[in-house]
Amino acid sequence: MPRxxxxxxxxxxxxxxxxxxxxxxxxxxxxxxxxxxxxLVLIGIQRRGVELAARIARLIEQSEGAxxxxxxxxxxxxxxxxxxxxxxxxxxxxxxxxxxxxxHAVIVDDVLYTGRTVRAxxxxxTDFGRPKRISLCVLVDRGGRELxxxxxxxxxxxxxxxxxxxxxxVEELDGRDQVDVIR
Amino acid sequence: xxxxxxxxxGRVIDPSRDMDQAxxxxxxxxxxxxxxxxxxxxxxxxxxxxxxKVVTPGLVDLHVxxxxxGNEDEETVxxxxxxxxxxxxxxxxxxxxxxxxxDNQAAVGFIVRQSGRAGLARVHPIGAVSIGQKGERLAxxxxxxxxxxxxxxxxxxxxxxxxxxxxxxxxxxxxNIPVADHCEDPTLAGGGxxxxxxxxxxxxxxxxxxxxEEIIVARDVLLAELTGGHVHLCHMSARGSVAIIRExxxxxxxxxxxxxxxxxxxTDYACEEYDTHAKMNPPLREAADVAALRGALKDGVIDxxxxxxxxxxxxxxxxxxxxxxxxxxxxxxxxxxxxTELVESGVFTLPELIRRMSTEPARVFHLAGGxxxxxxxxxxxxxxxxxxWSVDPTTFHSKSHNTPFAGRALTGRAVLTIVAGxxxxxxxxxxxx
Amino acid sequence: MNASSTLGKDLTGLEHxxxxxxxxxxxxxxxxxxxxxxxxxxxPALRGKxxxxxxxxxxxxxxxxxxxxxxxxxxxxVNVAATGSSVSKGETLVDTARNLEAMRxxxxxxxxxxxxxxxxxxNRIDSNVINAGDGKHEHPTQALLDLLTIRDKHGKIEGLKxxxxxxxxxxxxxxxxxxxxxxxxxxxxxxGPWTLLPRxxxxxxxxxxxxxxEAIEWADVLNVLRLQLERMEKGFIPSLREYYRVxxxxxxxxxxxxxxxxxxxxxxxxxxxxxDSRVADGPHSVILDQVTNGVAVRMAVLYLLAxxxxxxxxxxxxxxx
Numbered sequence: 001m002p003r004x005x006x007x008x009x010x011x012x013x014x015x016x017x018x019x020x021x022x023x024x025x026x027x028x029x030x031x032x033x034x035x036x037x038x039x040l041v042l043i044g045i046q047r048r049g050v051e052l053a054a055r056i057a058r059l060i061e062q063s064e065g066a067x068x069x070x071x072x073x074x075x076x077x078x079x080x081x082x083x084x085x086x087x088x089x090x091x092x093x094x095x096x097x098x099x100x101x102x103x104h105a106v107i108v109d110d111v112l113y114t115g116r117t118v119r120a121x122x123x124x125x126t127d128f129g130r131p132k133r134i135s136l137c138v139l140v141d142r143g144g145r146e147l148x149x150x151x152x153x154x155x156x157x158x159x160x161x162x163x164x165x166x167x168x169x170v171e172e173l174d175g176r177d178q179v180d181v182i183r
Numbered sequence: 184x185x186x187x188x189x190x191x192x193g194r195v196i197d198p199s200r201d202m203d204q205a206x207x208x209x210x211x212x213x214x215x216x217x218x219x220x221x222x223x224x225x226x227x228x229x230x231x232x233x234x235x236k237v238v239t240p241g242l243v244d245l246h247v248x249x250x251x252x253g254n255e256d257e258e259t260v261x262x263x264x265x266x267x268x269x270x271x272x273x274x275x276x277x278x279x280x281x282x283x284x285x286d287n288q289a290a291v292g293f294i295v296r297q298s299g300r301a302g303l304a305r306v307h308p309i310g311a312v313s314i315g316q317k318g319e320r321l322a323x324x325x326x327x328x329x330x331x332x333x334x335x336x337x338x339x340x341x342x343x344x345x346x347x348x349x350x351x352x353x354x355x356x357x358x359n360i361p362v363a364d365h366c367e368d369p370t371l372a373g374g375g376x377x378x379x380x381x382x383x384x385x386x387x388x389x390x391x392x393x394x395x396e397e398i399i400v401a402r403d404v405l406l407a408e409l410t411g412g413h414v415h416l417c418h419m420s421a422r423g424s425v426a427i428i429r430e431x432x433x434x435x436x437x438x439x440x441x442x443x444x445x446x447x448x449x450t451d452y453a454c455e456e457y458d459t460h461a462k463m464n465p466p467l468r469e470a471a472d473v474a475a476l477r478g479a480l481k482d483g484v485i486d487x488x489x490x491x492x493x494x495x496x497x498x499x500x501x502x503x504x505x506x507x508x509x510x511x512x513x514x515x516x517x518x519x520x521x522x523t524e525l526v527e528s529g530v531f532t533l534p535e536l537i538r539r540m541s542t543e544p545a546r547v548f549h550l551a552g553g554x555x556x557x558x559x560x561x562x563x564x565x566x567x568x569x570x571x572w573s574v575d576p577t578t579f580h581s582k583s584h585n586t587p588f589a590g591r592a593l594t595g596r597a598v599l600t601i602v603a604g605x606x607x608x609x610x611x612x613x614x615x616x
Numbered sequence: 617m618n619a620s621s622t623l624g625k626d627l628t629g630l631e632h633x634x635x636x637x638x639x640x641x642x643x644x645x646x647x648x649x650x651x652x653x654x655x656x657x658x659x660p661a662l663r664g665k666x667x668x669x670x671x672x673x674x675x676x677x678x679x680x681x682x683x684x685x686x687x688x689x690x691x692x693x694v695n696v697a698a699t700g701s702s703v704s705k706g707e708t709l710v711d712t713a714r715n716l717e718a719m720r721x722x723x724x725x726x727x728x729x730x731x732x733x734x735x736x737x738x739n740r741i742d743s744n745v746i747n748a749g750d751g752k753h754e755h756p757t758q759a760l761l762d763l764l765t766i767r768d769k770h771g772k773i774e775g776l777k778x779x780x781x782x783x784x785x786x787x788x789x790x791x792x793x794x795x796x797x798x799x800x801x802x803x804x805x806x807x808g809p810w811t812l813l814p815r816x817x818x819x820x821x822x823x824x825x826x827x828x829x830e831a832i833e834w835a836d837v838l839n840v841l842r843l844q845l846e847r848m849e850k851g852f853i854p855s856l857r858e859y860y861r862v863x864x865x866x867x868x869x870x871x872x873x874x875x876x877x878x879x880x881x882x883x884x885x886x887x888x889x890x891x892d893s894r895v896a897d898g899p900h901s902v903i904l905d906q907v908t909n910g911v912a913v914r915m916a917v918l919y920l921l922a923x924x925x926x927x928x929x930x931x932x933x934x935x936x937x
Contacts, residue, residue, distance in 0.1 A: 074647065077659035077689075077919075087622040088920050091647040127656040381816030385631065387731035387753030387788060390815065457732035501710055503730030505751060 014179040022155035027059040029153045034104045037066045041103045046074040046092035049109035051170045069097040078120035100129035110168040112138040115149035142166050185605050187211040189224040193233035198538035199554035208238050210561040213604040217557050233565050239537045240553045241273025241562035243544040246489035253282025258494040258582050260297035260306050266581035267304035268608035270514040271597030273562035274305040274552055280339035286311035288326035295331040303607045312337040312351045328358045333548050336363035338417055352412030361415040366399035378451040378466040391466055393421035400424040404431035404438050416440040418491045420465035422475030429484045439547045441489035442476050444520040459500045459507035460587045487544040490517045494583030512581050516588050522595035565599035623920050626738035626745040629754035630795035642764050644916035662689035662922055665722040669695045672728040678748050682725050685914035713740040744921045752788050758882055759792030761913040765906050769878050774801030779831045782841030782890050783812045789882045807831035811852045828863045832873045839880040840865050843890045856889050866892045876900055
């Protein structure tokens with residue numbers, strides 16, 4: 001007789017208000033890092049990074065009055081585990097706004113964990129051109145790096161174990177804004 | 184000296200005398216000595232209890248391809264005769280499309296001698312209709328018949344020229360032999376590899392329409408009518424052919440016909456998955472054709488079953504469908520397939536099947552055999568009609584294993600085959616004789 | 617993403633594929649179109665994989681299309697042009713299979729003059745086998761790019777009326793299209809001289825038009841098949857000139873159509889035989905889109921078939937973090 005699956009333990013890391021505050025702070029930090037919007041380009045990593053990048057772009061637009069070019073990056077084809085993963089993952093849209101030369105590209109993603117996604121994103125981005133600088137901005141840094149990669153801007157840091165999962169939900173895709181740690 | 188043989192307690196089926204009853208059969212001096220109940224065994228006789236088994240005249244196969252001379256790796260007269268004996272056949276007729284073609288008295292004599300050396304099932308040579316089977320000049324029918332040929336045929340190929348077919352039929356009358364034709368219009372069939380129909384369309388393979396056979400069947404019966412000769416139509420496959428033969432026989436034309444066990448059993452669906460073991464010429468056709476062939480065999484429009492045993496080396500069949508050669512072996516499965524598909528299913532009675540595999544073929548080619556009447560030649564087969572076995576080509580006596588029935592569960596098997604009073608196949612013992 | 621839509625080891629034809637599997641390939645082809653628009657038209661997805669293009673029939677466009685697809689996925693490609701000699705064709709194929717196995721090739725793209733050759737090879741080697749055209753049987757990647765092109769132009773495939781025009785009897789492109797279109801819910805018809813239409817086609821749920829005018833009256837899309845010179849030489853039609861007069865897809869005939877008809881052609885075209893130049897170059901022709909989509913579809917097929925073990929499906933669903 002199989003044992004019933006262990007019940008999931010959800011702990012909320014950020015509720016909607018906390019997430020909103022974090023995003024506002026991240027937007028400000030990006031502006032400081034990029035010294036304004038002149039050569040700033042936000043690149044969101046599929047899928048939730050794209051939504052977060054859109055939110056941040058809107059916040060920046062509201063405060064600076066200038067539109068920030070936004071792109072989306074799907075890193076599936078640059079994954080280092082394509083040879084071993086099972087049925088192939090769905091490939092999302094990749095769209096890079098214009099030439100990245102002399103631009104400051106800020107990669108936006110929801111969770112930074114092993115660093116492999118960012119590694120793939122860096123490889124892919126450089127196939128599109130040579131930005132003068134690339135920075136990394138994440139909503140949650142959960143530790144557990146397997147590669148020497150760090151985020152320049154972090155919404156919330158938390159230490160998690162291998163058996164835990166960080167679940168980011170965004171209004172646009174999931175119906176609400178919330179970040180949970182699940183064991 | 185060959186000892187006498189007494190077969191005790193079997194069910195004796197002798198279609199030549201409409202006999203189907205329990206009896207003993209005594210064989211002595213190469214002939215049937217007597218058939219009756221409670222026969223005594225002479226001194227030194229081999230006595231076999233065949234209770235529960237069926238005793239019949241030896242089966243006769245009018246259409247077999249032995250690859251000697253020319254392709255002895257695929258089959259020889261000896262290996263073919265051994266395979267025949269294992270299948271319950273006491274006599275087989277060897278088609279002349281050897282390499283070189285058997286189209287003269289020396290070549291015919293060679294087959295006869297090889298058959299004698301093997302000493303198993305009798306191998307009767309069929310001589311070619313035309314020199315080299317080229318379809319141009321008649322071969323020497325008279326000399327070939329003197330050397331032992333029982334019929335003439337260019338099988339493998341059709342006799343394309345109607346003029347040549349006509350002269351062959353007329354000339355053969357002198358020697359009272361049939362001309363056996365492979366009915367195929369090459370311009371219609373050319374390049375085709377299976378039956379032209381929905382399956383071929385789905386598989387993207389060029390088809391051979393039934394009309395390719397029916398046209399030549401019609402031509403051959405008309406020429407038989409014109410010449411008064413005897414035409415024997417090989418391996419019928421199409422319901423249209425059946426209709427033509429039926430009408431011809433009603434008009435008294437001297438036409439006989441044969442059908443293979445695979446054409447009585449399989450349809451073009453066997454070719455799905457590009458299985459080259461279902462590739463033969465004429466091809467397997469549709470369910471309606473199978474039904475028509477069965478009906479025709481039952482009421483005698485088709486006279487007999489013949490295997491069209493066509494051995495091929497394994498690597499030749501291991502190719503894309505287009506490129507594999509036509510043909511399947513059949514001597515060791517013919518009776519069992521026909522018994523399982525026709526008798527077990529109730530379409531035929533066992534005596535009807537034995538008639539079509541023994542008495543009738545012997546009659547068509549005027550061969551001794553097909554009868555257990557006292558004085559008849561002692562070509563006898565004992566079958567176990569209840570024997571269940573599975574076809575394993577690796578255990579064939581034939582040198583080739585290209586069968587569409589591999590792995591098939593069959594019921595009925597020859598357990599003892601006797602030719603001229605000598606045992607040439609004995610399933611119970613390790614070897615023969 | 618569910619297991620039922622995974623493709624298995626080989627792509628030999630559309631006849632036995634499910635609609636979900638076909639849609640998976642079309643959906644996967646979309647992002648690959650974008651890759652071909654990048655300044656660096658390369659992604660590392662198939663880096664280190666060895667792919668052999670085994671072409672027993674001469675073909676420039678299909679082979680080049682596959683080659684681009686393979687190179688844009690960063691695979692290493694080897695082209696083998698083996699002309700099948702008539703005597704030993706079968707032998708060559710079996711031996712070829714064994715040699716490829718011995719060299720540990722990852723994937724084979726095969727084009728061969730015998731129907732069933734791709735399946736024959738796929739059953740004998742562990743490498744992925746992709747059918748680039750086997751005899752008259754199937755040409756699945758052509759049909760897939762045709763489906764993608766139709767979907768892009770019309771937004772859907774279900775309910776569309778698509779007519780295949782020309783030598784359907786000898787066409788593997790027609791057969792593959794027939795399977796793909798019917799599985800995705802299109803209404804399919806064929807049109808051509810009776811000598812070039814295969815037996816039993818109606819039993820597959822296909823309408824048959826004996827005249828091109830009837831097809832034009834009915835269709836939303838015409839896929840015009842290439843007529844080979846051979847057909848005239850073998851007596852299936854009396855002359856190419858007559859074929860054009862009776863069955864040619866011309867501007868005059870299309871002008872009488874009740875609605876605009878999308879024009880497709882697998883190429884290479886015989887201008888002035890099966891199709892008018894003005895039609896091929898006209899506003900409703902998507903022939904060049906077919907070519908573009910061809911590379912994307914082939915990239916999608918290679919990507920979906922390469923490597924991958926089914927047990928690790930979950931990692932794919934959640935993506936690495």
